[in-house]
Amino acid sequence: MRKWTLFLIALCAALVLSVPARAAEMIKIGVAGPLTGDQAAFGEMLKNGALLAMEEWNAKGGVTLRGKKVKVDLLWGDDRHDPREGVSIAHKFVNSGAVGVVGHFNSSVSIPASTVYAEAGIVQITPASTNPKLTEQGFKTVFRACGRDDQQGQVAAAFIVNKLKAKNVAILHDKTTYGQGLADETQRFLGQLGVKPVFYSGIVQGDKDFTPVLTAAKQKNPEVVFFGGIHPEAILLVKQMRERLGMEAAFVTGDGVYVDEFFKIAGKAAEGSYVTFTPDQAKIQAAQGVITKHRERFGKEVGAYTIYAYVAANLILNSIQETNTTAGQRLANHLRSKAWSTALGKIQFNAKGDVLESPYVVWQVKGGKFVQVN
């Protein structure tokens, strides 16, 4: 008994001692997204983008803070696109002394996690969460490097009505904050253009068989099927539309499907599908450097959100150096105060933390790759 007590005391003491030992002088940035699981492809983009930014800063000796060069350290958070995981990672970041966060990926995770970051006064820049609600909560420290669903839905709706000349539109969504948000925004703008969807339904994320709901949609003879959601479901939907039900309606969807796996796995079925996304990054002059570096470092091309993560990390680190502080509130004010020239071009945040200009365009799967339409 005595032995055990002694052992426990020793153990506790060891734990206490190990805490200050960890707190080395480094600038810690949290990077969070679905690093494993079925959306790991997106997580990897966030990871690689942030990694490139960190390596560039550290190669220069780090960030200059109060006259001293301080190295940058990244903390990884795998939220597995689960809101609960996201919140627990947010707490972990706060407790580990993170001064900024690049993340999360999914809107459904970013929104609950943002509450934790806002309370702790930590700057959060999401490279990918497009649901409007994230920046509508009134938090001063939350930013979004990408566009918003309402901006994206507007582009999708205009394309469906003006370019595809469709009158009958079926809308499907995966019931997530992102998917349903995008579907609803698209529906709203379709309504403004005088088109009322003939079919509207949610589907379950993770389900494999969508033929029943597609059969029901087919009854309404849609010319366009719009889907708000992520690529695993989009692959199955488009395959089952074409291969199981012989539906010829155009498949239109959002940035969550802008992943090579979409046409690699769905193959011929995906051919001709439309995806709203930001303009070709390869055509942005400022992005050339990071695109080349990514190719050299990882042996492959940048993903849809890699540069966004890279830009988000750089924005945080730049404002730390420029303000000479890691205090979240001051960083946030500084981020809002000016137009930044980034790898994605000029970025300026409005009072809510959204980018002022977010030019979405339509892409199409053509010959096994994404091609910009307009």
Add this chain to the structure above:
Amino acid sequence: MLTQQIVNGIVVGSVYALIALGYTLVYGILQLINFAHGEIYMMGAYVGIAVLAVLGAMGVTEQSLAISILLVFLVPMVYCAAYGVTLERVAYRPLRRAPRLSPLISAIGMSIFLQNYVQVAQGARERAFPNLLHLGSFELMGAHVSGLQVFILAAALAMMAGLQVFIHKTRLGRAMRATALDRTMASLVGVDVNRVIAMTFAIGSILAAVAGVMVGMYYGVVNHYIGFVAGIKAFTAAVLGGIGNVTGALLGGFLLALLESFWAGYVSAVYKDVFAFAVLIVVLIFRPEGILGGSAAETDRS
């Protein structure tokens, strides 16, 4: 629309039924719910991908379609049978005399283990299952039917018929029925109970492997999670039909899939799973033993 929904349901139903048979066979003999069974099905699909990759690299796929089809089913069947038998040997046999909760927990443990093992070994991403059969499609009473759907139904029915013949016409089948009726008595009259149980796991796994490969072909995408939902659904189908009853598993599989299909098509695609389990609860309230209750041996006694 009605015929289309029936077609949708029947194809999914044949997959549910094949997996449900594995649950029911094992339950009939051991009164054990083999929760790792869904994972065996998932592994069947992954082995199928591996076989296709090897065949593709060797150029067999272009030369002989028949051999490729045969191998893409046969190899996963053998592989999964071996997995099923090992599973029983490692996770269930040592616990055969333990309280009934222990093998159940062991089963859940194996399920989690296998799922994570495949995730680590094969990666967490979605994997494409190359399409071998380009069978075209036709219209049938207003429904769009693809050749692949016909093939899946035919293959599933052939497997089920084979199982019935096996259970009723062979010595081993008789031994299985005897063991299901009374394990102690069977061993007293000279049935090698351990061998029969191992065989039961092998057969269940073979059926699951076929289901896995077919699902891979059908959806064209596989990930390491598919075993979980499919396993739960097939388990529901087995309970619905009357767990332990072979005909019940078939009935339950088709019934569940058709109900799901109708519900998703006519009422709500979002509450498809909720509805499936609601049906299960209702059936269990009014017929706790399932639609065709009783054990495999009792109804199959001939």
